[in-house]
Amino acid sequence: MQSKLSLVYRVVLPILLGLCTALAILIWAPQWIQPQTTAKPDSAVRPTPPINLGVASYAAAVDAAAPAVVNIYTRKNVKRESHPIFDDPYFQQFLQQAPQQNERMQSSLGSGVIMSAQGYVLTNHHVIRSADEIVVALRDGREANALLVGADPEADLALLKIDLPALPVINIASQRSQSIGDIVLAIGNPFGVGQTVTMGIVSAIGRNHLGLNTFENYIQTDAAINPGNSGGALINAYGELVGINTAIYSQSGGSEGIGFAIPAEIATNILNDLATHGATIRxxxxxxxxxxxxxxxxxxxxxxxxxxxxxxxxxxxxxxxxxxxxxxxxxxxxxxxxxxxxxxxxxxxxxxxxxxxxxxxxxxxxxxxxxxxxxxxxxxxxxxxxxx
Missing domain, CATH: 2.30.42.10 (PDZ domain)
Structure with missing residues (x-):
């Protein structure tokens, strides 16, 4: 009898306790016994990316490039057309004491980029075309009259030279070409309101057949470019020059998200020719x-x-x-x-x-x-x- 009780304690009782434990798990914690699955690398299941609560800023890029972007003011004398009555000898006797002003001053503005410590400034040819006087205004408040070194109307570029000490110089991107989707910033003086920065991306590269100039190979961007931005800098997120802002496609006269810039590599090649020969060698x-x-x-x-x-x-x-x-x-x-x-x-x-x-x-x-x-x-x- 004692041996039978010993057998019950040693065999039957543990079995009953195990069954009771399993039943309790099935009732109160079924997830403990569900099989675990591991997603394969090519599975549609993807980990949730971490949320970036920081705010991106391009202030460092602007601080590096903006001092080298200048405002350009041009002036030219325009002759007024006089009324034929002033050529009549009878009326001339009455006008001798009050001579007529046959000339007036016409002003326009644009932007430019200081490319070297020697004072070379690159801008668009259409900014300084036919100008009698060219004034370059720096971000630090200094101004200087500029000398036209040379121009390339076929590419719409012109090279100026100013004589000022301690000039800020822009860094040129070492990358030979930009990629679609790269962040870019346009710096210039739109509408004469003062130096302004706008942001966008590279929308396309190698744009031609636009009918703007003889030689066309533009970077297209949706960074806002407006009248007065011409000749200014298009920079990357590191503050390096990637292009010279040149033109926009617009039906309203303002930015509509289609702007064009001459790539920095082409612009610097033309700069070297203009500085050395006074003309572009092609x-x-x-x-x-x-x-x-x-x-x-x-x-x-x-x-x-x-x-x-x-x-x-x-x-x-x-x-x-x-x-x-x-x-x-x-x-x-x-x-x-x-x-x-x-x-x-x-x-x-x-x-x-x-x-x-x-x-x-x-x-x-x-x-x-x-x-x-x-x-x-x-x-x-x-x-x-x-x-x-």
Whole structure:
């Protein structure tokens, strides 16, 4: 009997206690026995990102760049048109004691960027065009008359020089190009209200075919650019120059979120040429071309899938003529890059220096021909091409 009781205590009782414990867990804590799942790396389940309660500020970028952004005021004398009555000898005898003022002063404003401690200031050509006097006003209150070193109307840039000590100089971004989505800040003097900073992003790069200038390769931004901002700085989040604000697309005259800036790399190359030579040095091939559109190819009886530039004019004794190119040739490759866009091809050749080689692949009479030209120097006003 004692052995049977011992067996109950040692075997049966623990089993009963275990069953009671399991029943209690099922009733009061069922989550303890639910299986745990682990999300796979490619699962749709994502951890909740931490909430950033801080406030972003670009004050450091503005502090670094803004002192080098200047206001530019230009003045020019404009002759007034006098009434024909003042040319009448009868009335002139009455006007001798009160001479008429035939001139008046006209003022305009824009912005600029101090690029070197030597006093070089870069701005837009249209800001200082035809000006009789150019005044540069710094953020610290100093002013100086500026000397026009050189201008490049085809790119809408001009280089000024001022003589002041301890000039603030902007830092130029080392990155060769910007990426769409980068934060940018525009600094200038819109409407003459004083130095103003606006923020946006890079909306697009490589914009051309806008009809603004001969050479176009713009950064597009939605940072507000208004009249008076022209020639000012477009900077990145580190306070470095990425472009020179130049133009806006607007139907109202104010900012509508489409502004254009000349990339800093292009602007500094032009600055170096203007400072050294007084003009921009560009490569030149000496041809006129037309893009091979489907309609044009159909009229010429050429394959519709053909991509290239049809030569429509050759400058006599120019680089293309010396290389043997002829009207009707279809350029397919220039320096091993596809030649399908006339603007891009012109910019590509203009970026060369006189004396550089230009490898050309073309179609002539259904055959592929290769030749090499030597770039000449582009003049602001070239001779008219000879069509043959």
């Amino acid at each position: 490569g030149w091939l000496g041809i006129e071309v037309q893009e091979a559109t489907p309609e044009l190819l159909q009229r010429l009886g050429l394959p519709q899938a053909l991509n290239g530039l049809i030569v429509t004019g050759i400058y006599p004794a120019g680089p293309a003529a010396r290389a043997g190119l002829a009207v009707g040739d279809i350029l397919t490759m220039i320096n091993h890059q596809d030649a399908a866009d006339a603007k891009a091809a012109m910019n590509q050749i203009a970026s060369l220096r006189p004396g550089d080689s230009i490898d050309i692949e073309l179609l002539r009479g259904g055959r592929t021909v290769t030749t090499r030209a030597i770039a000449g120097q582009r003049q602001s006003q070239n001779r008219q091409p000879q069509n043959r």
